[in-house]
Amino acid sequence: MTFNFPAKYKGIILYGISLALILILLKWIEWQFIIVDNLFEIYAGIIAVIFTSLGIWLATRLSKPKTVVIEKQVIVRDTEFILNEAMMNELGISRRELEVLQLMASGLSNQQIADRLFVSLNTVKTHSSNLFGKLDVKRRTQAIEKAKRLKLLP
Amino acid sequence: MTFNFPAKYKGIILYGISLALILILLKWIEWQFIIVDNLFEIYAGIIAVIFTSLGIWLATRLSKPKTVVIEKQVIVRDTEFILNEAMMNELGISRRELEVLQLMASGLSNQQIADRLFVSLNTVKTHSSNLFGKLDVKRRTQAIEKAKRLKLLP
DNA sequence: TTTACCGTCATACTTTAGGGTGATTTGCAA
DNA sequence: TTGCAAATCACCCTAAAGTATGACGGTAAA
Numbered sequence: 001m002t003f004n005f006p007a008k009y010k011g012i013i014l015y016g017i018s019l020a021l022i023l024i025l026l027k028w029i030e031w032q033f034i035i036v037d038n039l040f041e042i043y044a045g046i047i048a049v050i051f052t053s054l055g056i057w058l059a060t061r062l063s064k065p066k067t068v069v070i071e072k073q074v075i076v077r078d079t080e081f082i083l084n085e086a087m088m089n090e091l092g093i094s095r096r097e098l099e100v101l102q103l104m105a106s107g108l109s110n111q112q113i114a115d116r117l118f119v120s121l122n123t124v125k126t127h128s129s130n131l132f133g134k135l136d137v138k139r140r141t142q143a144i145e146k147a148k149r150l151k152l153l154p
Numbered sequence: 155m156t157f158n159f160p161a162k163y164k165g166i167i168l169y170g171i172s173l174a175l176i177l178i179l180l181k182w183i184e185w186q187f188i189i190v191d192n193l194f195e196i197y198a199g200i201i202a203v204i205f206t207s208l209g210i211w212l213a214t215r216l217s218k219p220k221t222v223v224i225e226k227q228v229i230v231r232d233t234e235f236i237l238n239e240a241m242m243n244e245l246g247i248s249r250r251e252l253e254v255l256q257l258m259a260s261g262l263s264n265q266q267i268a269d270r271l272f273v274s275l276n277t278v279k280t281h282s283s284n285l286f287g288k289l290d291v292k293r294r295t296q297a298i299e300k301a302k303r304l305k306l307l308p
Numbered sequence: 309t310t311t312a313c314c315g316t317c318a319t320a321c322t323t324t325a326g327g328g329t330g331a332t333t334t335g336c337a338a
Numbered sequence: 339t340t341g342c343a344a345a346t347c348a349c350c351c352t353a354a355a356g357t358a359t360g361a362c363g364g365t366a367a368a
Binding site for chain 2: 043044047048049050051052053054055056057058059060063064065066067068069070071072073074075076104105106107108109137138139140141142143144145146
Binding site: 246248250273274276277280281293 | 314
């Protein structure tokens with residue numbers, strides 16, 4: 001049969017046992033000195049030392065630690081991009097047109113975009129032209145700038 | 155005539171005086187109880203209580219406070235732009251070239267940039283051409299993309 | 309003072325971008 | 339089936355962008 005006390009009673013039990021041991025010790029010392037009469041002050045001194053120690057020990061054990069909260073700033077780049085699909089639909093921008101827009105923004109020429117998408121240069125021109133109309137801009141740099149504002153590009 | 159002890163001796167003097175007072179108190183208690191014989195244990199108990207208190211008091215005064223440091227992470231979104239001047243110098247990009255770059259990124263044509271800066275179209279072309287060389291790119295869209303990566307543009 | 313770079317402008321030329329129009333194919337929905 | 343939008347491509351033409359080279363005045367460092 002084993003007893004399983006919760007951890008929070010452990011401390012209390014320890015203090016109780018310690019106190020009991022000190023009392024036994026004191027009783028023993030009393031026995032030693034009771035023979036020699038008037039050595040009263042020595043006994044008192046020992047008690048004083050023991051209980052001062054007990055007080056110090058108790059204080060260090062029971063004192064609540066001060067908690068110091070240090071705020072550490074973690075700078076996070078706003079990296080998350082959510083495509084504004086509502087705006088996509090509102091402006092009637094097709095999937096392919098968005099693809100062309102993305103490649104344009106990465107700095108590719110129309111010819112490079114055409115090669116990347118396996119279509120002709122004319123097709124890319126058509127897409128970009130339609131795109132400019134829908135975005136109401138005149139140049140690709142403007143399109144990129146506006147698309148970023150409208151959250152169509154990161 | 156005034157004495158000016160350094161502050162660090164103040165504590166020691168205080169403890170000394172306190173100890174002296176306690177001893178006087180104990181002596182007085184001893185006087186009270188010495189009349190009634192065999193009330194030895196009451197005296198011991200009082201000493202125990204006083205010195206336990208003294209120990210606790212000493213410990214709280216003398217012990218360094220226990221500190222538990224809790225680091226709290228505060229997420230700060232990086233929204234402000236700081237121009238990478240080191241990169242500017244490294245690439246040898248001039249102030250005027252950066253101006254042209256900024257206006258290019260806002261979607262303006264070379265002519266519009268020229269008008270904005272009160273210079274000729276040719277001057278803008280020269281600046282942008284030099285800029286492309288320094289950024290090692292071939293097109294303005296590429297320049298904008300790279301400049302943003304290098305923190306030369308927001 | 310000489311060097312070197314910046315900013316300015318010009319001229320000539322090439323390349324790329326952009327506009328307009330029209331045509332074909334495909335897939336989806338009325 | 340018809341109609342429509344998306345995607346594809348072609349041709350022609352203009353506008354803008356980009357390259358190369360040279361020139362000139364100002365300023366700051368060597």
